[in-house]
Amino acid sequence: MQAAIFEERQNQIHRKGDKPFAIECDKDSLAGAVSQRACVFCGSRVVLYPIADALHLVHGPIGCAVYTWDIRGALSSGPELHRLSFSTDLQETDVIFGGEKKLYAALGELIDRHQPKAAFVYSTCIVGIIGDDLEAVCKKVSAEKGIPVLPVQSEGFKGNKRAGYRAACKAMNRLVGTGDTTGISPYSLNILGDFNLAGEIWLIREYFNKMGVEVVANITGDGRIDDIKRAHGAALNVVQCSGSTMELAGMMERDYGIPSLRVSYFGVEDMAESLYAVARFFKDPEMMRRTQELVKEELATLLPELAEYKKALTGKKAAIYVGGAFKAFSLVKAFRLIGMDVVMVGSQTGTNADYEELQSITDEGTIIVDDSNPLELSAFLQEKEVDIFVGGVKERPIAYKLGVAFCDHNHERKEMLAGFAGMLNFAREVYSSVMSPVWRFVPRKTKENCHD
Amino acid sequence: MTKMLPPRYLSTTNACKLCKPLGACLAFRGIEGAIPFLHGSQGCATYMRRYIISHFNEPIDIASSSLGEKNAIFGGGPNLKLGLTNVTAKYKPALIGLATTCLTETIGDDVPTILSEHRRERGENSATDPLVVQVSTPSYSGTHMEGFHAAVLATVEQLAQGGPKADSLNLFSGFVSTADLRYLKEVMADFGLNATILPDYSETLDGPALLEYQLIPQGGTPIAAIRAMGRAQATIECGATLPAKTGGTYLAETFQVPNQRLGLPMGIRESDRFFAALEKLSGAPMPDKYGQTRGRLLDSLVDGHKYVFGKRAVVYGEEDLVVGLTAFLVEIGVQPVLCGSGGQSGRLKEAIRAVCGDLLQDLPEIHEGVDFFEIEERAAQLRPDLLVGHSKGYALSRKAGIPLVRVGFPIHDRLGGQRILHLGYQGAQQLFDTIANTLIAAKQDGSDVGYSYM
Numbered sequence: 001m002q003a004a005i006f007e008e009r010q011n012q013i014h015r016k017g018d019k020p021f022a023i024e025c026d027k028d029s030l031a032g033a034v035s036q037r038a039c040v041f042c043g044s045r046v047v048l049y050p051i052a053d054a055l056h057l058v059h060g061p062i063g064c065a066v067y068t069w070d071i072r073g074a075l076s077s078g079p080e081l082h083r084l085s086f087s088t089d090l091q092e093t094d095v096i097f098g099g100e101k102k103l104y105a106a107l108g109e110l111i112d113r114h115q116p117k118a119a120f121v122y123s124t125c126i127v128g129i130i131g132d133d134l135e136a137v138c139k140k141v142s143a144e145k146g147i148p149v150l151p152v153q154s155e156g157f158k159g160n161k162r163a164g165y166r167a168a169c170k171a172m173n174r175l176v177g178t179g180d181t182t183g184i185s186p187y188s189l190n191i192l193g194d195f196n197l198a199g200e201i202w203l204i205r206e207y208f209n210k211m212g213v214e215v216v217a218n219i220t221g222d223g224r225i226d227d228i229k230r231a232h233g234a235a236l237n238v239v240q241c242s243g244s245t246m247e248l249a250g251m252m253e254r255d256y257g258i259p260s261l262r263v264s265y266f267g268v269e270d271m272a273e274s275l276y277a278v279a280r281f282f283k284d285p286e287m288m289r290r291t292q293e294l295v296k297e298e299l300a301t302l303l304p305e306l307a308e309y310k311k312a313l314t315g316k317k318a319a320i321y322v323g324g325a326f327k328a329f330s331l332v333k334a335f336r337l338i339g340m341d342v343v344m345v346g347s348q349t350g351t352n353a354d355y356e357e358l359q360s361i362t363d364e365g366t367i368i369v370d371d372s373n374p375l376e377l378s379a380f381l382q383e384k385e386v387d388i389f390v391g392g393v394k395e396r397p398i399a400y401k402l403g404v405a406f407c408d409h410n411h412e413r414k415e416m417l418a419g420f421a422g423m424l425n426f427a428r429e430v431y432s433s434v435m436s437p438v439w440r441f442v443p444r445k446t447k448e449n450c451h452d
Numbered sequence: 453m454t455k456m457l458p459p460r461y462l463s464t465t466n467a468c469k470l471c472k473p474l475g476a477c478l479a480f481r482g483i484e485g486a487i488p489f490l491h492g493s494q495g496c497a498t499y500m501r502r503y504i505i506s507h508f509n510e511p512i513d514i515a516s517s518s519l520g521e522k523n524a525i526f527g528g529g530p531n532l533k534l535g536l537t538n539v540t541a542k543y544k545p546a547l548i549g550l551a552t553t554c555l556t557e558t559i560g561d562d563v564p565t566i567l568s569e570h571r572r573e574r575g576e577n578s579a580t581d582p583l584v585v586q587v588s589t590p591s592y593s594g595t596h597m598e599g600f601h602a603a604v605l606a607t608v609e610q611l612a613q614g615g616p617k618a619d620s621l622n623l624f625s626g627f628v629s630t631a632d633l634r635y636l637k638e639v640m641a642d643f644g645l646n647a648t649i650l651p652d653y654s655e656t657l658d659g660p661a662l663l664e665y666q667l668i669p670q671g672g673t674p675i676a677a678i679r680a681m682g683r684a685q686a687t688i689e690c691g692a693t694l695p696a697k698t699g700g701t702y703l704a705e706t707f708q709v710p711n712q713r714l715g716l717p718m719g720i721r722e723s724d725r726f727f728a729a730l731e732k733l734s735g736a737p738m739p740d741k742y743g744q745t746r747g748r749l750l751d752s753l754v755d756g757h758k759y760v761f762g763k764r765a766v767v768y769g770e771e772d773l774v775v776g777l778t779a780f781l782v783e784i785g786v787q788p789v790l791c792g793s794g795g796q797s798g799r800l801k802e803a804i805r806a807v808c809g810d811l812l813q814d815l816p817e818i819h820e821g822v823d824f825f826e827i828e829e830r831a832a833q834l835r836p837d838l839l840v841g842h843s844k845g846y847a848l849s850r851k852a853g854i855p856l857v858r859v860g861f862p863i864h865d866r867l868g869g870q871r872i873l874h875l876g877y878q879g880a881q882q883l884f885d886t887i888a889n890t891l892i893a894a895k896q897d898g899s900d901v902g903y904s905y906m
Contacts, residue, residue, distance in 0.1 A: 006538060029494050029518045031531045032538030039495025061554050061591040062464060062794075063471030067499035070847070083847075089464035092593045095558060106463035125493055125555040126592070129524065157493040157524045157555060374513050375542055378665035393502050397511040401662055443663035 004379035006033055012371060014355070017364040023355045025370040028160065034373045036321070036394050037348045039156035041124055042068075043164020046323075046411065047244050048120050048152065048171065050195050051223035052076035055116035057086045059103050059134065060124030064156075065089075072411040073197040076222050086110055090126065100132045107141045107149065117225035118148040120171060128155030148225070150174055161323070161349050162243065169248035172219065172228060176252060179226060181233025187282055188214040188234045190258075192249055193241035194265065195411060196221030200418035204265055207275055207419070211291050213282070220245060232256040236281055238263045238274070243324040243349050264326060265418035266426075267334035268302065298420035306338060309427040314339030316387040316434055319380060321372060321395050322409060325350030325358060331390060331409065332361050338427050343384040346372050374398055388434050403442030405433035466824035466844070468768055469794025471591035473551045474500045475599030477514050478627065480549025480585070482651020483607065484672035487545045489515040491532050491563065492553030507862040508630070508657045508870050513667065515539040515548075519555060528556050529566040536570060540582055543667045546675055547583045549603065557590035583675065585610050595795045597770050600627050601695055604650060608699040611675065612682040614707045621647045621733060622681050622709065624689035624699050626716060626772055627861070630658035631873040639876065642741070643734045648677040648684070650699065658870045682707035686733055690716045690726075691772040692803035693795070715807060716772055717875050718883075719780025720749070722807065726876070745877040752881065753784055756888040759906070761785035763891060766831055768792040768822070768841040769860045771800050773874075777840055777859065778816075779807035780880055786887070787812075789834040792822040824848060838891065843869075855890045859883070 005013060011024040029035035041058075045068050048056065058065035069085030076082065088106045090099050103121070111119060119141070123134055134151035142149040150171045154164050189208065194201045201221035208215050216234040217227035220241075237249045237260035249260035261281060263274035272295045279291040318335045320328050325347040332342045345358055346369035358368050367380055378398050381389060389399035392410025399406040407429045409417060417426045477488035477500055490497045497516035504512045517535040519528045536548060552563060563586050571578045587606035589599045604624060625636055633654035640647035655671025681687075681703055689700035692715040700711040717726035723746075727738050764787050767777050771793045778788050791804055801818045808815065817830060828848050831839075839845045839856045843865045849856035863869025873879040892906060 004542070006542065008538075028520045029516075030538060031518045031535030032489075032515050032540075033518075033542075034497070034513045034515050034539075035494055035518065036498065037494055038498040039493050042495050042499070057463070061471060062467050062469060062595075063474070063496065063499070063554075063591045065464070066467045066470055067503050069466060069844075071502075085466050087464045087467065088462075089467065090592050092590070095554075095590075095592050102462060109461060110463050110465075125524075125553070126558050129555065129558045156495045157519050158521045160494070374511060374665075375667060378667075382665065393505055394498065397505055397509060398665070400509070401511055401659075402665055403661055403663075442661045 004375045006030055009033065012369065013376070014359065014368045016359050016362055016366045016368065021356060021359050023352065023368060023370060025350055025352055025355060026160075026162065027371070029371055034375065035371055036373060037161055037371060040158050040160065040164040040167065041122060041154040041156045043161035043244070044122060044152045044154035044168040044171075045164070046072075047165055047168035047220055049082055050074035050076070050221045051120075051225065051228070052082045053079040053117045053224050055081060055086060055110055055114055055119040056122070057088065057107060057110060057119060058122045058124060059088045059099065059127050059132070060090055061126060062087055062089045064122070064124045072195065073414050074195045074221060074411065075197070075199050077202070081114055081116055095126060095130055098130055098132055099127065100137050103132065103134070103137050104141060107137070108145070111141070111145045111147065116147065118150065118175065120150050120152050122152045122154050124154070125156040128158060148175055148178070165244040166247050169245060169251065172248055173251045173255075175225065175228045177229075177232045177255065179229025181230050184216055184230070184233040185214040186235055187212055187284070187287070188216050189236040189238050189278065190216050190231045190234045191218040192220060192237055192239045192245040194218065194221045194418065195241075197411060198414055198416040200265065200416050200422060203416065203419040203421060207294060208278070210294050211275065211279060212287050213278060219248070232258065234258060236261065236278070238278060240264055240326065241324050242326050243351075262326070264330040266327060266330035266422065268299070268337055268420065268423050269333050270330045271418075271420055271423070302420050302424055305424055306427055309431050310337075310339045312431060312435060313427075316340045317343045317384060319344035319384065319386040319389045321346045321369075321377060321389070321391045323348045323392070325354030327409065329357060329361065332358070334423060334426060337423075338430065340430075342366060343386060344369070344380045346370060378402065388430055403439055403444035405430075405436070405439065407433060461825065464823045466847070467794050468792060468823055468827065468844070470503070470596035472589040472594050472596060472599035472602070473553050473591060474503065475596030475601075475627065476549065476551035476587055476589045476603035477512075478504065478596075478653065479600045479603035479607070479651045480551070481512060481656050482653035482672050483547055483549065483678070484674045485546030485668055486549050486672060487513060487515055487539060487543050487668055489517075489535065489539060489548050489550045490553055491517045491528060491550060491561065492519060492555045494518040496553050503862065504657075506864045509867070510657050510659065512657065513543070515543075524555065524559055528559065528561045529569070532561070532563070532566055533570045533573065536584070537574075545582045545668055547585060549607075550584055550586045551589045551599070551603065552587070553589070554591045557588065563588070583611070597627060597772070597795055598695065601698055604699045605697065605702060607650065607678060608681060608702055611678045612703060612707070613679050614682040616683060617685065618680055618683040619646055620680060620684045621645050622684045622687040622700070622703065623647050623649045624687065625649055626689075626691045627770060628716065629861070629872050629874060630654045630870040632875045632879065635873055635875055635878065639730070639742070642739045643730050643736060645730065645734050648673060648681055650678060650681070682709065684709050687711045688729060689713055692716070692775040692807065693771040693797040693799040695797070715779065715803070716776035718776030719783050719880050720746075720877075721783065722776060722779050723876050723880065742877060745881070749877045749881045749884070752884060756884065757785060759888050759892050762787060763837040764789045764834065765838040765840050766790045766792070766827065766834065766836045768827060768839075768845060771795045771797050771803070771820070773860050774800070775803045775807055776874070778804050780883060781840070782808050782811040784884060784887075786838070788816040789836055790817045790819065790827065790830050792819040792827050794821060794823065796821040828852070837894075838887070840887070855894045857887050857890050
């Protein structure tokens with residue numbers, strides 16, 4: 001096992017119960033370690049991607065734009081401009097003489113063609129080096145075209161994914177406060193950090209609607225520029241995936257005095273608690289009663305169905321490796337609800353507080369890991385004899401190659417996993433991978449069977 | 453006849469190309485015991501892994517020097533050295549395929565100097581350190597295909613050696629599928645040819661289920677075989693739009709290994725050329741089984757010719773692949789109306805003219821440096837019956853209601869992209885069946901009657 005871990009990374013891995021809790025995190029990835037992380041640009045692109053009526057122009061050579069073309073399952077109920085991939089496709093001469101001219105022309109061309117409500121211009125590594133003045137170009141185009149044109153300072157090398165989240169939040173914060181807030185209910189909120197994968201945000205909106213709360217802006221899922229502009233009229237921000245959008249909530253609290261709540265829509269406990277927290281915030285007994293009613297109704301149909309899955313899955317072992325640690329909290333609880341044990345849990349971008357929370361909710365012996373890599377992940381899967389691994393596209397082949405079941409819980413997924421209905425889908429996803437007969441034929445199991 | 457060319461745009465929308473380092477990573481993955489390594493920021497390696505995984509459904513580890521802000525200002529040398537040391541310690545590779553990115557090209561890192569410093573600093577360790585093949589792949593000049601060919605050339609330049617002639621043949625088959633590579637190996641074996649295929653990712657990107665995780669999977673072109681490429685009897689390199697300088701031309705100039713350039717062996721005539729070349733090199737006739745396959749292919753073309761004749765196709769993807777596909781389409785009576793690629797070799801038009809020969813009166817529109825926005829605009833005018841290319845044409849296919857025959861890379865919306873066979877008579881057979889059945893299905897599904905016979 002030790003062979004799989006770089007000396008420099010030993011403090012980024014903790015085994016619960018081994019020694020007092022301590023973990024290093026929020027560091028630059030170790031060179032040569034094949035981190036599962038992407039870069040600053042990725043962080044920005046993730047957060048802004050679902051704003052569906054904006055133009056997302058990637059200023060740089062083609063790679064950054066082409067690898068993020070329609071890669072996410074973030075749905076829109078209307079325009080789908082976010083599903084197109086726009087690039088200035090910088091060439092050698094642009095690198096030598098500067099890319100500002102091309103950027104200016106490309107912006108004009110694309111804004112005329114698509115008539116977006118706003119444009120985000122992402123800076124990539126090379127732009128940071130050649131020193132294009134994004135701010136100036138954006139300002140000029142904005143004045144000419146009469147829409148907000150916002151630079152996103154997302155040069156890949158300037159930190160890790162978290163820095164990209166910050167850049168995205170800064171860009172969005174420039175929009176907030178520029179719209180008309182008349183007519184917004186005192187019982188109102190913005191949804192931050194849900195990306196409307198497979199339409200999840202529509203489900204969450206419906207819950208809030210039933211509670212009697214108006215949703216002003218679903219900022220990061222099925223997002224619209226005009227909604228974001230008037231988001232400062234809401235009474236509350238509810239923030240999921242706090243790593244990515246807590247910063248925006250912070251800015252809105254500072255500038256407009258809007259408080260925020262951290263929530264999670266994954267798993268029964270966290271979903272219910274999130275709704276209750278909102279009801280408690282508004283201090284309205286009627287609303288609380290409606291919320292209780294809603295939860296009761298949902299659980300009445302959900303729990304019996306979950307019980308069936310639990311029967312089959314109890315005692316199976318799960319490993320989790322996701323982008324943000326907040327999702328991992330909910331997943332630990334969700335697995336417990338269906339009788340499964342989490343034996344490894346990690347994230348790309350967790351903070352110290354996140355990992356402390358993870359260690360407090362997991363069992364003895366659970367491996368907690370920050371910014372992991374295939375070397376470690378494959379070793380952990382084998383050591384812990386894991387039955388299912390939860391992660392994204394880059395984790396999937398590691399699991400499959402070893403004959404381990406897999407559940408995709410990343411932005412590429414096409415299954416709705418949030419909300420009460422999402423919990424059932426999650427159980428079904430886990431069940432349909434873990435219980436597949438194919439595992440009986442892979443080397444891992446055929447070997448086990450030989451020992452029997 | 454001159455065609456009206458569409459207006460050109462400054463911006464790129466839905467590109468029909470990938471970036472240069474990605475091609476280099478794919479090529480390096482096809483060397484035995486090798487790990488691709490990108491000198492740049494962490495995101496490049498991760499994005500490319502994700503992109504490649506989504507096609508092959510296989511792990512692909514690409515190491516990175518993970519440059520941060522300080523490195524970008526003061527130089528990426530220390531991180532590159534640390535990365536090389538770390539990847540050597542944990543992956544124990546026989547070779548590191550080191551490609552640069554736009555970041556490190558622009559900050560001006562002098563990779564050869566950093567590498568020699570690194571060797572010196574490693575002292576005694578350097579004796580057992582892996583080989584490093586280094587290639588410059590700034591993504592602002594050229595596509596993934598230029599990156600692929602550059603990595604192959606760099607590998608040959610930095611490893612191949614001269615010496616007494618060996619009884620071997622070099623084959624640079626280009627960026628083909630893993631099924632294609634397996635097919636080529638079978639062909640070579642059947643001809644009794646001792647061929648070195650570079651790169652060979654047929655196992656490293658399409659391996660079996662395993663008991664133990666292999667950090668570097670089995671397979672790939674053996675390093676010893678690459679070293680021996682300078683002593684081969686001859687080289688064949690496939691691709692109708694290859695750059696002027698390639699692995700094949702280098703071996704010819706440096707070690708006087710005769711180099712023969714052929715198109716990708718796709719369809720009847722291009723496959724005939726390929727097999728004829730092998731007959732000549734091996735001195736043996738084409739094994740009967742290939743003759744049989746060819747015969748069955750011709751028989752099936754007759755059976756199905758009416759279903760495909762006169763159908764209009766838009767063909768897109770890498771230039772070499774587009775040429776190969778077009779060569780076959782015109783043989784079966786399909787009318788290519790647009791041939792497009794994000795690549796800009798400057799050779800696409802000539803290559804297409806050459807493979808169409810006398811089978812086509814009017815050349816199709818041919819676009820280099822095209823993106824899917826332009827392809828879509830032209831498709832609205834050209835009204836094709838069929839799209840032939842990778843899965844990024846799906847958005848157009850869906851919007852315009854034109855069926856898509858998936859070939860090449862990437863196939864992100866179907867299983868088995870790596871198992872698609874494009875080459876030889878057998879590949880042509882699979883292509884023909886797929887194309888004919890796609891057209892038959894479109895007619896059947898669109899029919900009021902729904903005939904249950906063709």
